[in-house]
Amino acid sequence: MGGTGKLSLIGRRLLQAVPSLIGIVIVTFVLTRALPGDPAAYFAGPAADEQSIAEIRTALGLDGSLPEQFWAYVTDLAQGDLGVSISTGRPVVEEIFERLPASLELTLTGLLLAIAIALPLGILAATRPNSWVDHLCRVVVTAGVSLPVFFTGLFFVYVFYFVVDVVPSPIGRLDIFSLAPPRVTGFYLIDSLLVGDFQTFGAAAAQLALPAITMAMFVLAPLARMTRGSMLQVLGSEFIRTANANGLERRTILYTYAFRNALLPILTTLGMVFSFMLGANVLVEKVFAWPGIGSFAVNALVVSDFAAVQGFVLSMAILFVMLNLTIDVLYTLIDPRVGIEG
Amino acid sequence: MSVTPATTRESDAGEWFRHFRYVMAENPVTLIAFCLFLMLLVFAVFGPAITPYDPLASETGNALQPPSWAHWFGTDNLGRDVLSRVIVATRLDLLIAVSAVAISFAIGSVLGSLAGYYGGWTDRVVGRCTDTIMAFPLFVLAMGIVAALGNTVENIVYATAIINLPFYVRVARAEVNVRRHAGFVAAAKLAGNSDARLLMFHLYPNILPPMMVQVSLNLGWAILNAAGLSFIGLGVRPPTPEWGIMVAEGATYIVSGEWWMALFPGAALMLAVFCFNLLGDGLRDLIDPQRRT
């Protein structure tokens, strides 16, 4: 049992991702075509006549029937071609390649920050349920999640940039006079360190601080609450009581037994949190002029830029499928109860 | 937001109420949240009757006035009374949140339990569908749905319900899956309970505590989601007062010093989300079988 059972489970899980990817391709296509409006008319510009709109429609491949358009989309996709974004005029692959690291850097920094704060808080609260520490934790993390991110973001900008002036202007990943480090990973923090450019690292970190804090605040609550909740449940369970009765050290019980078991729901939450963060990204990027994939998608959506919306959603989908796979695999590895059936 | 499923065990109302009092007494934060919730309900029910001004009437000569005795929360860019608009918005916001969550709770918990209990094909189909939804960054999916269907209140509710669905499915599935071979289930099975009965009366109550945490979070998120949609222009149609759209509009006035336009609806929104979140924790304690005496 055990090893091979888990391996085959993971393999099956990988296979299972395929139908959902196909589902995504279809849903994306349907959704984008359901968007109201005629991108051809929009991009023909202010002074276009019927004829030039028709020309653009042909150029965009929007003159065929829906099945024809779908077939064209799928065949292009099979060749790794996501089409050309009509709003930026560049291949969607290129746009995503350039913008994805910006979004990921922001999201991951926010997530790490949130985990670093939320997990200890949650454990702390769980070990002292209903004490003032517990209540304070609840109130603090809940306050963070209770405000729309764009409001928090704008409020931070107002206070920390406009009034107190401790952060640089909120205009993207670097201030106006700094230049991006040579690209290796696309994460400015890492790339600048790779070439030993501490000045750029500082500049990038300064720009990143406020949006990352905004994002982290938004997800403190689900993480901390889930940690507390599942820790409580585990701490109240029989095997911990047994461990306690056996006189095992409290630290060992807390971290080795309880936390490991409590991780399961936290992991499930993590996937959700990540997804929420990428959603929140859209709004945070707009507030901080962050050149990420979320702001790209919003703009594309508003102008019915089909190729861009499809490409965006598809790359997100692949990202999420991979993330969920990882979570499931971790779940399998951590939880002895899952998968024994094999 | 009914908690009745949890009381399906033969417990009488009196015992439940004692437990309720016990939880409230032990957890002052939940008590506060509960009071807040009652207050929101009062505003939602009687809102339009108790506003000092017509929430839709503009008075441009009196636009962008800071809070005063006449207008406690100030006036907005059209001279409308912010206080009246904040009060009237309560009903719509609660409606959006509760209906969205009710839909995704009802559908999600059932699908998730079935998937978790039966496994096999049921699980696969449900799993693939939720994976497909999950694979979208949720807010972007909501944007897409609202953009495609049009920005009406119903579509905002549907979009919010759809994007929250997978969480209920996943939590329900995981909880049922973990327990389906537990001793008490096997015992109930041996006692001749049907699958449906087993699911409904033995497994379903067990998934409620984690689901309640989800519900509480989602009630808040539903409001935040509507607010986010408003910020990018896909929210409730003007001139309907709604907290999210008021914050979104007001947010652009912060730098120029008209803070009251965003702050008060923002505070109302925060209080509501706050209250839902805290209440969720409280509910969890209330219905958690392990804490019952």
Next chain:
Amino acid sequence: MKRRDFLKSSSLLMGAGVLPLLKHVPAHAAGREDTIVVVLANGPNSMDIHRKGTNRPSYAIAVNLYDRLVGYGSKTLANGTTMYDFETIEPELAESWELAPDGMSVTFKLRPDATFHDGSPVTADDVKWSFDRAVSVGGFPTVQMKAGSLLKPEQFTAVDATTFKIDFIEKSKLTIPDLGVPVPIIINAKEANKHATADDPWATEYLHRTPLGGGAFKLERWDPGQQVVYTRFDDWKSGPLPGVKRVIIREVPSASTRRALLEKGDADVSLDLPAKDFRELADAGKVSVQGAPIENSMSALGLNMNFEPFQKKLVRQAVAYAIPYDDIFEVAAFGRGVKMNGGTSFKPTTTDWPQPFPYDTDYDKARELLAEAGYKDGFEVPLSFNLGLADWSEPAALLVQEGLGKVGIKSTLDKIPGANWRTKALVEKSLPLHLKNFGGWLNYADYYFFWVYQYGHLFNSMNYKNDEIEALVNSTLKLEVGDPAYKPNVLRMIEIAFDEVPLIPFYQPFLDVATQKNVSGYEYWFHRQLDARALAKKS
């Protein structure tokens, strides 16, 4: 799709690592004092104004990185704002030009010393290629050329290296002015041809990313969706050398951040702010706000003839009396505009356009007219506006809704996103009641009527059709302003517009820009983009 194929394609997708990377240029190449930092809402999406789908902000690329044959002079308005002068055409790349005695052609002499950014000389062949391209690629550039009666390549001849001739198909007052708009840019044809292919004879793919011009600025870098950086072209011959070495144009989507950046001194120029911010910045006096009424433009309410009640003139007039004009001017325009209500007479006396319409808020009169038209109890109608223009149209729509409500017309607001707006308002023309703000580039009343009041034309979102207008516009559009028939024709058009009111104007909006006090040289242009060529900065 087979799983393997899919994995292959997805790995291709993730591993598309051979793309142009961000260039690592030495930091602080030019100092802060020689640089102007501009913040705006949306940046260019192409370096080529001839390309299909090129957005408005890209017109600035055509203006700053390319030359045209001619440009416009400038004049100073009463409020101190500098503005282009529609009546003076000035040399740009062409040193001089001469109209043929029969008036059917014009011959341009190019500056002999002018070069493109790569140092190669500008020749008449380049001009010919560029003009051929503009009339051949289709879409917006071709339509705009057509407005100046420039239709086909046969009209353009490279006589010798520095002589270029245009033959006219018909005489039109719009031809020469049309050469000064951003569209007829002069492109480095020799270089462009190297990138032309059989499928793409006009090198649109290459020029989309790489400008090949000889304008006052060179492109230093373009990060789409983020920023554009110009550096001065020190060998520029077509005008006085720009006052700054470098212009950084940064996209900042949030309007309040753009305002904050300017107030904090982190940006030198801020564009695209709501009218409210411009008024407050102007009042505060810390920065300088310059604005001019946008020529040939009105923020207005369109009444669609397909919607039954609006087919009656009396109903349209009733609506025109039920608009709270002054309130709209206050909360939508924040006073940054020229009122278009309260005109004195239904008989216009000048050909100025736009000019105030003879309507004002009068609910009793509106009710009377509605009753007379048989709509005593009013009717219901959706009122639509463009999401992209919400900063002025949303408050305006709310006030219109309230005003109409007072005379019994119930309206529901419908906020429509960009792509859909164009389809519904302009292509399908299906919005019964909607807010619009068309502005014509060429500043003639008849040009406005051509776009907005002639049946079937793109901006006639009202489906308005009037035989007299059709005839008047057709006969007036090409007339010289000095022609004796011109004035009476235009007066008659305006008179019909007053009486029939398919379009109810609120005000003529301002185009404002806010700059630091040490920045000078801002000029208002009909294309509404920033001309960086005259900007200068005192340290």
